[in-house]
Amino acid sequence: MSEFAAGPEGRVARVRKMMEERGYDAVVVRDEANLRWLTGVTGVFDFTFEFPHAAFLTPADCWFHTDSRYFNSFQENTPEGSPWVYDMDEGTIPDWVANKIAQNKCRVVAVEDDMQLNFYQGIQRGLEDKSVACMLPQMHGDIRLMRAVKDEEEIALMRHAQSITDAAFQHMLGYIKPGMTEKQVRNELENFMFANGADSLAFGSIVASGPNTANPHAVPSDRVIEKGDFVLMDYGAGYKDYRSDMTRTVVMGEPTQQQLDLYALVRRTHEECAAAVHAGVDGNDIFKLSKKIIGDAGYGDYYNHGLGHGVGIDIHELPMFGRKSNIVEAGAVITMEPGVYLPGVGGVRLEDYGIVTENGYEPFTESSHDLQVIDC
Numbered sequence: 001m002s003e004f005a006a007g008p009e010g011r012v013a014r015v016r017k018m019m020e021e022r023g024y025d026a027v028v029v030r031d032e033a034n035l036r037w038l039t040g041v042t043g044v045f046d047f048t049f050e051f052p053h054a055a056f057l058t059p060a061d062c063w064f065h066t067d068s069r070y071f072n073s074f075q076e077n078t079p080e081g082s083p084w085v086y087d088m089d090e091g092t093i094p095d096w097v098a099n100k101i102a103q104n105k106c107r108v109v110a111v112e113d114d115m116q117l118n119f120y121q122g123i124q125r126g127l128e129d130k131s132v133a134c135m136l137p138q139m140h141g142d143i144r145l146m147r148a149v150k151d152e153e154e155i156a157l158m159r160h161a162q163s164i165t166d167a168a169f170q171h172m173l174g175y176i177k178p179g180m181t182e183k184q185v186r187n188e189l190e191n192f193m194f195a196n197g198a199d200s201l202a203f204g205s206i207v208a209s210g211p212n213t214a215n216p217h218a219v220p221s222d223r224v225i226e227k228g229d230f231v232l233m234d235y236g237a238g239y240k241d242y243r244s245d246m247t248r249t250v251v252m253g254e255p256t257q258q259q260l261d262l263y264a265l266v267r268r269t270h271e272e273c274a275a276a277v278h279a280g281v282d283g284n285d286i287f288k289l290s291k292k293i294i295g296d297a298g299y300g301d302y303y304n305h306g307l308g309h310g311v312g313i314d315i316h317e318l319p320m321f322g323r324k325s326n327i328v329e330a331g332a333v334i335t336m337e338p339g340v341y342l343p344g345v346g347g348v349r350l351e352d353y354g355i356v357t358e359n360g361y362e363p364f365t366e367s368s369h370d371l372q373v374i375d376c
């Protein structure tokens with residue numbers, strides 16, 4: 001899947017190859033998911049959007065700035081043989097970057113295009129104070145594009161995260177009963193994952209029942225689950241900073257014919273789209289296929305979200321299966337999650353995630369696609 005070695009060494013090499021091709025003297029990285037990917041450090045990044053770290057990568061060196069809250073944790077959790085050198089020098093991070101630029105006589109230093117404006121301007125002011133001339137071109141999601149193709153180390157972590165997620169679903173099949181609230185189901189689901197190896201949640205779990213299942217991103221409520229309801233669970237485990245993502249819709253007691261038909265349509269859409277995925281396909285083409293299947297069945301107005309997305313350190317990564325064109329590469333880990341949502345009635349979504357190969361799509365998800373009927 002890649003000419004580069006798995007793990008941080010290979011990821012740094014991929015960035016350095018881009019630097020050489022574009023004439024960058026250095027790259028500055030602030031995004032915590034990008035930093036986690038580059039360093040391979042597990043269990044230290046807290047993804048709070050405080051942005052307490054920065055990396056300065058040159059063709060020869062890997063420098064990483066943090067502060068006293070994290071310094072020892074980085075020292076203790078960095079993989080053996082890592083090229084990264086840590087410091088917690090006093091002063092602002094923009095000044096630290098400006099000093100590195102001056103010390104290394106850099107003239108072209110690339111920055112992330114989603115970097116905070118005040119951080120970017122802080123680097124500029126630091127350079128002006130030193131009378132140093134340096135271009136600061138923006139990368140356009142380049143590291144995120146690299147992250148779309150997973151290496152063997154990442155794939156192993158994501159398979160494990162999904163094994164926890166699958167186990168949680170099997171547990172919930174024996175747990176859910178009429179009379180419980182959506183919040184009670186959510187709490188049990190998440191507690192099970194933590195008790196069985198998850199070290200975080202992939203995202204805030206969605207648990208919806210009855211008419212609430214018609215809201216794709218419903219927030220778990222105090223609604224009491226009733227016999228005859230659909231119950232939709234969209235959730236995932238986090239493991240060593242990597243995420244899983246899965247949705248299953250179950251029915252409380254014997255389903256109606258409408259429920260059976262709706263579920264069968266979503267299942268058929270999922271399976272036909274998954275069968276059409278392979279390396280080199282355009283995600284937009286697969287999305288359009290899902291729209292056609294559901295539209296031809298008369299439910300096109302009730303399916304308005306994307307078909308799927310990449311997953312990794314972030315729950316939503318590249319590639320995307322939506323309205324924009326983008327080529328899906330071998331090694332991408334993606335979701336397939338079509339759904340149909342009838343306001344006031346209910347909805348169904350069926351989601352797996354797995355890896356794209358040269359020949360197709362291999363789900364990590366092992367839970368059955370059959371409609372699970374909860375005995376009640």
